[in-house]
Amino acid sequence: MSRVHITDTILRDAHQSLIATRLRTEDMLPICPELDKVGYWSLEVWGGATFDSCLRFLKEDPWQRLARLREALPNTRLQMLLRGQNLVGYRHYPDDVVQAFVQQAAAGGIDVFRIFDALNDLRNLRAAIEAVKGADKHAQGAICYTVSPVHNIATFVAQAKELEAMGCDSLVIKDMAGLLTPFATAELVSALVDSVSLPLHLHTHSTAGLASMCHLKAIECGCRHIDTAISAFAGGSSHEPTESMVAALKDTPFDTGLDLELLQMIGFYFRDVRGKYAQFESDYTGVDTRVQLNQVPGGMISNLANQLRDQGALTAMNEVLAEIPRVRRDLGYPPLVTPTSQIVGTQAVLNVLTGERYKNITNEVKLYLEGRYGQPPGSINGSVRQLAIGNTPVIEGRPADLLPEEMERFKQEIGDLAQSEEDVLTYAMFPEIGRTFLQERAAGTLQPEPLNPPPEHGQKGGVPIEFNITRHGETYNVRVSGSGLHPDGQRLFHVYVDGLQEELLLETLSEAPTPQDEATVPGKKTGSRPKATAPGHVTTSMPGTIVEVLVETGQQVAAKEPVLVVEAMKMETEIVAPIGGKVTTLHVAKGDYVTPEERLLEIESN
Numbered sequence: 001m002s003r004v005h006i007t008d009t010i011l012r013d014a015h016q017s018l019i020a021t022r023l024r025t026e027d028m029l030p031i032c033p034e035l036d037k038v039g040y041w042s043l044e045v046w047g048g049a050t051f052d053s054c055l056r057f058l059k060e061d062p063w064q065r066l067a068r069l070r071e072a073l074p075n076t077r078l079q080m081l082l083r084g085q086n087l088v089g090y091r092h093y094p095d096d097v098v099q100a101f102v103q104q105a106a107a108g109g110i111d112v113f114r115i116f117d118a119l120n121d122l123r124n125l126r127a128a129i130e131a132v133k134g135a136d137k138h139a140q141g142a143i144c145y146t147v148s149p150v151h152n153i154a155t156f157v158a159q160a161k162e163l164e165a166m167g168c169d170s171l172v173i174k175d176m177a178g179l180l181t182p183f184a185t186a187e188l189v190s191a192l193v194d195s196v197s198l199p200l201h202l203h204t205h206s207t208a209g210l211a212s213m214c215h216l217k218a219i220e221c222g223c224r225h226i227d228t229a230i231s232a233f234a235g236g237s238s239h240e241p242t243e244s245m246v247a248a249l250k251d252t253p254f255d256t257g258l259d260l261e262l263l264q265m266i267g268f269y270f271r272d273v274r275g276k277y278a279q280f281e282s283d284y285t286g287v288d289t290r291v292q293l294n295q296v297p298g299g300m301i302s303n304l305a306n307q308l309r310d311q312g313a314l315t316a317m318n319e320v321l322a323e324i325p326r327v328r329r330d331l332g333y334p335p336l337v338t339p340t341s342q343i344v345g346t347q348a349v350l351n352v353l354t355g356e357r358y359k360n361i362t363n364e365v366k367l368y369l370e371g372r373y374g375q376p377p378g379s380i381n382g383s384v385r386q387l388a389i390g391n392t393p394v395i396e397g398r399p400a401d402l403l404p405e406e407m408e409r410f411k412q413e414i415g416d417l418a419q420s421e422e423d424v425l426t427y428a429m430f431p432e433i434g435r436t437f438l439q440e441r442a443a444g445t446l447q448p449e450p451l452n453p454p455p456e457h458g459q460k461g462g463v464p465i466e467f468n469i470t471r472h473g474e475t476y477n478v479r480v481s482g483s484g485l486h487p488d489g490q491r492l493f494h495v496y497v498d499g500l501q502e503e504l505l506l507e508t509l510s511e512a513p514t515p516q517d518e519a520t521v522p523g524k525k526t527g528s529r530p531k532a533t534a535p536g537h538v539t540t541s542m543p544g545t546i547v548e549v550l551v552e553t554g555q556q557v558a559a560k561e562p563v564l565v566v567e568a569m570k571m572e573t574e575i576v577a578p579i580g581g582k583v584t585t586l587h588v589a590k591g592d593y594v595t596p597e598e599r600l601l602e603i604e605s606n
């Protein structure tokens with residue numbers, strides 16, 4: 001059997017990789033009747049970051065999305081991406097939560113569960129695979145592809161054999177960053193096809209511009225399932241266009257049998273849809289071969305860019321991209337995929353922005369070094385471990401074995417706000433945003449973040465970049481060609497004034513929040529706090545949200561004692577007291593959005 005089968009990622013990974021996971025259900029449903037006619041092997045529609053994005057930004061119930069897609073796609077296998085023991089979140093959940101989540105997703109309409117663990121620690125897949133098999137659904141075991149001194153064909157083949165022995169129905173090479181090259185693909189696919197009897201799928205991203213060549217090599221070497229995305233959401237940090245692969249294989253022994261005209265019609269639909277989401281487009285989603293060195297997956301690059309832009313430090317992007325491989329080496333070469341991409345990426349941002357490596361260490365890096373995410377593939381840098389966790393013992397067993405059951409506790413905590421098992425799981429996945437979502441739903445106040453009108457000519461993302469300025473009757477044409485951060489912290493703008501290049505320095509003294517800021521960052525109060533100017537003024541290295549205030553006014557604290565916890569890029573970092581003394585003023589509360597240089601609390605030395 002030579003036919004090649006397609007999994008289309010248009011409703012999940014494609015928009016996760018290109019527009020920060022913002023595609024709304026209302027833009028999916030109208031085209032579902034056509035998608036359902038295509039004859040895909042499967043459509044990836046759920047999981048990954050979509051659950052979080054539905055709750056956090058779109059104010060959609062992710063379970064409702066699944067129900068509506070199931071109804072609208074009766075003839076198509078629906079697939080989800082499950083992060084092993086992390087499900088659709090960023091931490092390990094105990095087995096009872098894994099069991100309940102998988103059961104509910106299966107009942108809600110998921111046919112195929114693609115299950116991965118960011119460290120390729122297969123102990124973290126066991127509970128999920130068993131739950132999927134228990135629900136009589138298809139369990140697809142993923143091998144997260146990466147390149148490092150401790151990964152090679154033999155390690156991937158051993159992993160594939162183990163996944164087969166664990167009861168998986170198929171395997172996928174999950175090349176989330178687009179690291180595969182055509183000849184490496186041929187070698188890996190041949191080795192896997194020779195060693196295991198399960199169907200093999202290939203999931204690769206077009207980030208380095210190599211994906212179609214990798215597909216072709218994989219197909220030649222015996223792979224019969226590839227992941228693609230409808231062309232309007234294809235290319236760069238997404239996947240190869242479905243239409244192109246269908247055309248490439250037409251009238252060959254590998255013909256997909258799919259109707260190119262129908263796919264093209266679907267492509268035109270999504271081309272129009274994409275225009276609505278212009279505000280989420282990023283400069284970092286095109287072809288970028290640097291991924292071959294920094295290994296940062298597509299979805300992560302745009303997050304990094306947004307984070308640095310918030311900080312006015314987009315010029316640090318290249319430094320961060322260079323720091324990421326160093327942090328990855330220190331942490332024993334984990335493949336970079338959720339949550340390790342966030343763990344490594346956020347630490348790299350901190351290392352660059354604080355000007356000192358590991359001056360601030362995120363809580364997740366500490367947990368990682370304690371073994372709470374599983375076994376890293378390589379050895380850890382001992383001095384980083386010492387700095388982060390001192391002599392705390394490292395756990396060697398399966399991390400979830402140490403976690404007490406949680407479903408009952410979640411049910412009690414969320415009480416009547418949960419009207420179903422799905423609601424309890426929503427709360428279980430993301431207690432803070434899950435509770436807010438359920439509260440707003442109960443109050444009838446759910447409001448999705450606003451979509452800006454499409455940019456007009458001469459504008460970029462709704463912000464003017466070319467304009468005429470008239471001063472004392474003289475008109476000057478001004479075009480902004482770039483911006484960056486000056487070493488003294490001011491904003492540097494490169495502009496053309498009547499065609500002549502100039503540089504302007506801009507010091508922001510106050511800012512009006514944009515509707516998007518208001519909507520996406522609850523409680524944002526940028527610029528309203530005084531600047532940190534004294535040694536006892538506590539500030540943050542990264543913009544983020546206060547998730548815990550650990551001290552009260554009047555309390556005595558020691559130097560280096562944690563006083564606040566900030567969440568940035570989904571990772572938590574403790575902020576410590578710069579000096580010992582008494583907390584005299586608190587300028588923040590839980591839920592506040594904070595930015596560097598702001599005074600968050602004040603400590604007076606005794």
Ligand code: PYR
Pocket residue numbers: 013016047048049081083176299337338
């Ligand atoms: C996710 O975990 O969301 C990926 O896309 C890998």
